[in-house]
Amino acid sequence: xxxxxxxxxxxxxxxxxxxxxxxxxxxxxxxxxxxxxxxxxxxxxxxxxxxxxxxxxxxxxxxxxxxxxxxxxxxxxxxxxxxxxxxxxxxxxxxxxxxxxxxxxxxxxxxxxxxxxxxxxxxxxxxxxxxxxxxxxxxxxxx
Amino acid sequence: xxxxxxxxxxxxxxxxxxxxxxxxxxxxxxxxxxxxxxxxxxxxxxxxxxxxxxxxxxxxxxxxxxxxxxxxxxxxxxxxxxxxxxxxxxxxxxxxxxxxxxxxxxxxxxxxxxxxxxxxxxxxxxxxxxxxxxxxxxxxxxxxxxxxxxxxxxxxxxxxxxxxxxxxxxxxxxxxxxxxxxxxxxxxxxxxxxxxxxxxxxxxxxxxxxxxxxxxxxxxxxxxxxxxxxxxxxxxxxxxxxxxxxxxxxxxxxxxxxxxxxxxxxxxxxxxxxxxxxxxxxxxxxxxxxxxxxxxxxxxxxxxxxxxxxxxxxxxxxxxxxxxxxxxxxxxxxxxxxxxxxxxxxxxxxxxxxxxxxxxxxxxxxxxxxxxxxxxxxxxxxxxxxxxxxxxxxxxxxxxxxxxxxxxxxxxxxxxxxxxxxxxxxxxxxxxxxxxxxxxxxx
Numbered sequence: 001x002x003x004x005x006x007x008x009x010x011x012x013x014x015x016x017x018x019x020x021x022x023x024x025x026x027x028x029x030x031x032x033x034x035x036x037x038x039x040x041x042x043x044x045x046x047x048x049x050x051x052x053x054x055x056x057x058x059x060x061x062x063x064x065x066x067x068x069x070x071x072x073x074x075x076x077x078x079x080x081x082x083x084x085x086x087x088x089x090x091x092x093x094x095x096x097x098x099x100x101x102x103x104x105x106x107x108x109x110x111x112x113x114x115x116x117x118x119x120x121x122x123x124x125x126x127x128x129x130x131x132x133x134x135x136x137x138x139x140x141x142x143x
Numbered sequence: 144x145x146x147x148x149x150x151x152x153x154x155x156x157x158x159x160x161x162x163x164x165x166x167x168x169x170x171x172x173x174x175x176x177x178x179x180x181x182x183x184x185x186x187x188x189x190x191x192x193x194x195x196x197x198x199x200x201x202x203x204x205x206x207x208x209x210x211x212x213x214x215x216x217x218x219x220x221x222x223x224x225x226x227x228x229x230x231x232x233x234x235x236x237x238x239x240x241x242x243x244x245x246x247x248x249x250x251x252x253x254x255x256x257x258x259x260x261x262x263x264x265x266x267x268x269x270x271x272x273x274x275x276x277x278x279x280x281x282x283x284x285x286x287x288x289x290x291x292x293x294x295x296x297x298x299x300x301x302x303x304x305x306x307x308x309x310x311x312x313x314x315x316x317x318x319x320x321x322x323x324x325x326x327x328x329x330x331x332x333x334x335x336x337x338x339x340x341x342x343x344x345x346x347x348x349x350x351x352x353x354x355x356x357x358x359x360x361x362x363x364x365x366x367x368x369x370x371x372x373x374x375x376x377x378x379x380x381x382x383x384x385x386x387x388x389x390x391x392x393x394x395x396x397x398x399x400x401x402x403x404x405x406x407x408x409x410x411x412x413x414x415x416x417x418x419x420x421x422x423x424x425x426x427x428x429x430x431x432x433x434x435x436x437x438x439x440x441x442x443x444x445x446x447x448x449x450x451x452x453x454x455x456x457x458x459x460x461x462x463x464x465x466x467x468x469x470x471x472x473x474x475x476x477x478x479x480x481x482x483x484x485x486x487x488x489x490x491x492x493x494x495x496x497x498x499x500x501x502x503x504x505x506x507x508x509x510x511x512x513x514x515x516x517x518x519x520x521x522x523x524x525x526x527x528x529x530x531x532x533x534x535x536x537x538x539x540x541x542x543x544x545x546x547x548x549x550x551x552x553x554x555x556x557x558x559x560x561x562x563x564x565x566x567x568x569x570x571x572x573x574x575x576x577x578x579x580x581x582x583x584x585x586x
Contacts (some may be wrong), residue, residue, distance in 0.1 A: 008536075009566060
């Protein structure tokens with residue numbers, strides 16, 4: 001249920017995102033989703049990749065500071081109100097979202113929401129109780 | 144912890160006997176040697192003779208150890224002004240070795256040794272190593288630079304004098320250093336503490352676990368380092384880390400060293416007489432008061448140094464060390480009076496930046512101080528590398544860290560500085576001494 005996400009520290013300077021991304025390309029690791037959280041000075045590059053263990057190893061060997069965190073992937077219909085329903089279920093249960101990002105699913109008319117929760121187990125229980133579909137890591141990340 | 148008995152057995156090297164001289168006897172020896180060295184410098188060194196004449200002094204005016212305070216100080220510029228051989232008290236045919244500092248501006252500082260000086264130097268290093276619990280049978284890798292710098296050859300002769308097996312790698316080539324440590328079963332390392340940190344990092348990258356090596360002692364010097372660095376080094380390896388002190392102008396490494404009590408550095412004061420003075424006024428300060436360390440070589444032949452201002456800030460520790468040595472101790476040196484940066488008129492020491500970073504992180508990340516001048520105003524930036532330990536993938540947590548670093552630095556330094564979080568490995572790693580400050584201010 002929980003998906004391994006890689007986060008990288010990057011300075012907010014030209015070329016600083018390209019280097020790790022190029023490295024993953026050389027190793028034929030596919031980036032399935034990517035999100036950049038940034039401030040004026042630095043940012044955090046968050047990625048879901050096809051092989052997180054290999055990717056973390058490759059990046060760390062090149063001196064990148066990598067953090068692996070567990071996130072949840074929620075499938076919602078790609079239509080107005082899709083996200084609002086999910087958030088409504090979480091709000092109702094008082095579940096705190098640390099951060100989230102969304103991307104369209106390459107198959108069909110679904111969108112994928114990636115969440116990091118302070119208490120992922122409570123979130124899983126709440127979402128399942130509301131009948132919302134959670135994706136397993138393999139399903140989402142494999143080609 | 145070793146029992147006292149075990150420690151005594153390990154440390155019973157014959158060279159260490161002077162460490163335990165009864166105090167009254169030690170003072171008598173010091174006075175006798177002080178009078179001899181002052182006489183020698185007065186007879187042989189024109190520069191010193193004229194300085195005494197300016198004060199209306201002759202060597203006969205030194206009747207007690209306290210009279211040392213009557214003598215003029217020697218400062219680094221005296222060595223520069225008399226370059227290359229102006230302070231020598233021996234003729235060149237009696238000089239068996241010359242060393243020189245790398246001198247950041249202009250001409251280097253030259254120092255000279257007779258065979259007798261080399262023998263004294265070796266003996267004090269043997270006393271250092273013996274005090275660290277090392278002995279014949281140890282395999283000691285010397286990763287201080289060999290050459291004009293006194294670190295490599297000084298430690299080398301001392302380790303040989305001890306009867307240990309010496310691996311003279313000099314500095315650099317980290318991968319080879321690690322390979323030899325492992326393949327030769329090295330039991331002790333001598334290098335700068337920052338170079339050892341570099342080796343720890345590199346060993347981890349190479350998949351070598353320092354904790355599985357037979358390495359049990361590290362003798363680290365040539366730059367100031369902190370208790371937190373000691374804890375870090377000792378947690379990443381099985382070594383006991385010792386602080387060794389010295390400077391070329393006096394003899395090189397081996398002026399003082401920690402014993403296994405790690406409660407200050409014993410000064411081999413039968414050869415190097417320590418005083419603490421107020422750095423501003425030059426007035427002597429009592430034991431237990433922090434000031435600038437001033438050293439007088441009591442037995443040096445080729446180049447006696449009388450009341451040399453080291454610029455190192457420390458104190459003479461009151462009381463006797465639990466190890467039983469009678470020779471006095473100085474506190475670990477945290478800063479040098481000439482490390483001081485003046486930023487917008489405020490005095491700042493790099494060690495203050497270090498202590499602020501340690502407060503926040505617990506371990507010391509790599510950092511660099513960058514000084515620039517914008518619109519006539521000094522700007523200070525502290526760049527801190529983000530380590531895996533510090534990194535959190537929530538932007539708020541990183542901003543929180545940034546703010547904590549900012550406020551700790553503002554608080555410790557008393558001036559506003561810019562704190563930048565930078566990527567790992569972007570600050571240049573030191574092969575020898577740490578380059579902590581880049582000053583791009585043009586005056």
